[in-house]
Amino acid sequence: MDVELRGITKRFGPVVANDAINLHIRAGEVLGLLGENGAGKSTMMNILSGLYTPDEGEILIDGKSVTFEDPGDGIAAGIGMVHQHFMLVPVFTVAENVVLGVEPTGRFDYLDLKTARKQVREINDRYGLEVDPDALIESLPVGIQQRVEILKVLFRSADVIILDEPTAVLTPQEVEDFFEIVRSLRDAGKAIVFITHKLHEILEISDRISVLRHGRITGEGDPAKLTTETLAEMMVGRPVSFAVDKAAPKAGAPMLTVSDLCLLDEHDDFALDHVSLQVRSGEVVGIAGVQGNGQTELVEALTGLTRPATGTILFDGQDVTRSSVRERHRMGMAHVPEDRLRSGMIASFSVAENMVLNSYYDPTYGRGLEIDWPKAQTTAARYCIDFDVRTPSVFLPAGHLSGGNQQKMVVARELERETKLVIASQPTRGLDVGSIEYIHERLIEARDEGDGVLIVSSELDEIMGLSDRILVMFEGRIVAEFDATNGPVDRNAVGLAMAGASE
CATH class of the missing domain: 3.40.50.300 (P-loop containing nucleotide triphosphate hydrolases)
Structure with a gap:
């Protein structure tokens, strides 16, 4: 036909x-x-x-x-x-x-x-x-x-x-x-x-x-x-760079320290099996791995969406293992979730409402018991311009945006504020090459301004292009680490680690 x-x-x-x-x-x-x-x-x-x-x-x-x-x-x-x-x-x-x-x-x-x-x-x-x-x-x-x-x-x-x-x-x-x-x-x-x-x-x-x-x-x-x-x-309509342009990292003090983290799934098996890792200020740490090897559970534990069975999470020197999502947010933790529809946005809410989902209670937008909507809408419009979120109006329900524009809306909300740690899971899923280039630039910019940046991605090219250090997860454990500061990492070695092969 x-x-x-x-x-x-x-x-x-x-x-x-x-x-x-x-x-x-x-x-x-x-x-x-x-x-x-x-x-x-x-x-x-x-x-x-x-x-x-x-x-x-x-x-x-x-x-x-x-x-x-x-x-x-x-x-x-x-x-x-x-x-x-x-x-x-x-x-x-x-x-x-x-x-x-x-x-x-x-x-x-x-x-x-x-x-x-x-x-x-x-x-x-x-x-x-x-x-x-x-x-x-x-x-x-x-x-x-x-x-x-x-x-x-x-x-x-x-x-x-x-x-x-x-x-x-x-x-x-x-x-x-x-x-x-x-x-x-x-x-x-x-x-x-x-x-x-x-x-x-x-x-x-x-x-x-x-x-x-x-x-x-x-x-x-x-x-x-x-x-x-x-x-x-x-x-x-213009040349696009596929290489991530970045200077050498200037890593500082630990911004995130995870020690001996364990989490059980619904079958009482280890979703996270004694995971330990560190992210310092001024560096990007990438987590590679075939999806379903504990990356989702790790991000949920780090951001407060789930409680680990054992282990500790230190953020900027403070123990946040039992802290709420809002407490971590107020301390300067940003989170770009892997599933924007399930945990990154509310489709029936307007673009402006979605842009303040993580800060509507902040005095910036508070006016007694009411939200200062004109201010929120002005802020949302600026975020849309900065991140090229294509919408005819910030009053449009977010569910009416294309998938890529929904993703840019979520990333804009998380990165357009004061942060110390950025945890981004599949940050460019569904984005076109021009938008990917821009998001990568913003993540490197956050690193260069002193943030710790933790990237989880199923795109190995993205992990290898952005990361200063690469950790590989397999069956809920960190099974390998690669230093990317002194030159390109061996792609085959990363791939073997992702498949669970020992050195």
């Missing part, structure tokens, strides 16, 4: 999200769609899938003009979308999630789960997805949950599959497995739209690339003839 967008324009008030876009999506091809945060990629795909109606232009399927009134029309036409944030019911099985809304029924309209499991297993086997139809969603790792989302669109006979930031939460190993699935879908004749910010990935998986900037298609090309540098310049 071939799909063509002609002259698609979509406005939200004074903001033109899509401006006369022309795009051709062909069967048996992976079309890579690239663009900055807020460039209009998701809006365009929401139009194609029936979530939005365009103000101008038309959609053609196999040369015939079609109109979608709602997502049901898009699904009926053979268009399926796998969203960046999964839409699964955790307590349902794989099969129950896949057939939800289009359930096969037997006599007296009873749900026929046996048929559902059979149909899901047939699709599963045909495309090599390797998912157990009877497994509960809440028991599955993120990479397998994404396969369930793909099963959902295939179950509904989708010929065009839109993948919105599909690798944002996957480990490098899961990405390689996922690419094999995408190639098998393409070879089966499906048309794939692959939306991402990761330049090396789009060059690897795409057959053709289109670049969006400020709501317009600004470039197209053959991946074999493009480089990450040319793609980055097409995206942001």
